[in-house]
Amino acid sequence: MYLEVVTDQHRARLRRVALSWLLAMGTLGYLFPYAVATTRGKANAGAIGVLNLALGWTVVGWVVALAxxxxxxxxxxxRVS
Known part of the structure; x- marks a missing residue:
């Protein structure tokens, strides 16, 4: 018997990751936090993307989204097995 820690990490889909990186490159790094979140499979990647779009134009909003x-x-x- 062993314990396994289950996190909120989601499996990153290749299309979504590729699209997010294309968007990040197309916006010259503006959407970089969103691309990082989708690549890492963050459960709240959508919220990070919305925050980045809404407040990313401020330096503080972009840094918060990246954090x-x-x-x-x-x-x-x-999970007990």
Whole structure:
């Protein structure tokens, strides 16, 4: 018997990741936090993208979105096997 930590990390889909990186390159890095979040499989990647679009034009909003994208995955529970 062992315990396994289950996080909120989602499996990143190749199309979504490729599109997010194309958008990030097309906007000269403006959507970089969103691309990082989708690549890492963050559960709140959509919220990070909306925050980036809404407040990314301020330096503080962009840095907050990047910090959210680079943050740890939350522990969703334990799985006993």
């Amino acid at each position: 959210m994208a680079c943050g740890r995955h939350r522990i969703a529970g334990l």
